[in-house]
């Protein structure tokens with residue numbers, strides 16, 4: 330410091346109102362009132378809700394960063410530091426959550442404590458109290474905005490992703506099975522990473538379909554804008570489920586699995602046609618509409634034994650092994666009598682009641698298991714009593730799985746294949762693969778990998794690296 334410099338010259342000056350940003354919370358621009366009469370700083374938040382493990386509780390909340398713009402809501406989450414009674418200027422005492430965040434003002438960044446309170450009517454979304462002001466900060470009560478201005482425009486552009494790379498993501502799991510292992514794991518793992526995860530019953534979503542403002546509604550309210558949607562669409566609701574996802578896609582929401590991929594992979598006939606178009610190995614498969622062609626159908630696939638499969642089978646329920654030509658003919662005529670859609674397929678005998686499930690996420694196989702059927706059973710589905718164990722894939726199997734997931738443009742896919750004497754043969758591609766069997770057999774955190782993939786997609790790479798360096802240093 331030069332000898333003639335007065336403390337006033339070198340001091341960091343704040344007016345009674347200043348632009349600040351809270352980068353940890355994903356709030357790049359806020360107007361704060363500087364209030365030396367208040368000890369602690371406060372952030373006006375709503376839907377304040379604790380979550381996460383009891384040993385390290387977190388709190389999530391929503392912030393309207395721009396006064397008067399209740400349509401713009403940013404989800405935030407932070408570790409709970411404390412709960413404290415705070416008396417506000419109107420004399421009311423309230424038990425508030427206390428969190429910590431970095432604050433940036435005019436190129437300076439330092440950590441501060443913030444209490445969370447729902448006072449949405451206040452003109453300032455943030456109050457900067459004296460505890461947050463270090464010795465060398467001078468407040469000039471007569472001045473406004475001594476430090477450079479920021480702009481609310483960042484909230485209206487994709488730039489918010491770049492300026493707030495570590496922000497909490499708001500994620501919807503579209504599922505009708507809130508209590509299933511997979512859904513519970515998706516919620517727990519997302520929350521562990523600080524995200525706000527909501528389970529939405531697909532069949533309770535309803536939509537306004539119009540050209541200017543398409544929306545998705547739920548339980549009387551318009552759904553917020555999610556950073557990502559994780560579809561878990563059961564086979565019984567494929568048409569409606571894919572319609573809901575299509576609506577999210579129309580709004581521009583990132584869906585881990587797209588509506589087209591889900592629909593195409595769900596229908597076994599269409600799925601085999603997509604696989605064939607991409608020259609992916611599969612058992613020879615045939616389909617015919619007329620009963621007159623039953624003989625021709627069997628001939629196309631080869632000799633018995635052969636497989637007859639309902640197009641919308643899951644858990645192995647609609648898969649029949651016909652040992653003889655006679656048996657095949659009677660199964661086919663029974664299915665026709667029931668007006669069921671089916672396909673006829675070459676039986677891959679050498680697979681010997683085993684199949685391989687490869688879990689593919691954004692172009693990577695994150696886990697794979699071998700499922701072995703019970704003695705005397707050719708179907709290896711876990712629901713049919715099959716047992717699972719971790720397995721190492723060959724290079725050809727890995728490539729086949731990746732190509733199959735890519736053919737349907739699925740961000741998350743369970744690719745099932747058989748080990749045949751002439752290489753891997755894909756049986757099907759599941760767009761809502763169960764997590765229980767594969768996590769338990771491999772010990773891998775598959776749900777965690779999914780969030781890694783989502784974060785990578787939603788937060789641009791270079792910014793994420795910069796953010797990682799900042800936390801490391």
Ligand SMILES: Nc1ncnc2c1ncn2[C@@H]1O[C@H](COP(=O)(O)OP(=O)(O)OP(=O)(O)O)[C@@H](O)[C@H]1O
Pocket residue numbers: 612636638642643644645646647648674675676677678680682683684707708709710745747756757759
């Ligand atoms: N062509 C085949 N050759 C040999 N085994 C087969 C063949 N097709 C199916 N299987 C066996 O039957 C099981 C069930 O078949 P598939 O996966 O096609 O039916 P699914 O009802 O769709 O099951 P999922 O619950 O996996 O969706 C397979 O995991 C495999 O073990």
Ligand SMILES: [Mg+2]
Pocket residue numbers: 642643644757759
């Ligand atoms: Mg299936």
Ligand SMILES: [Mg+2]
Pocket residue numbers: 645745756757
């Ligand atoms: Mg299967």
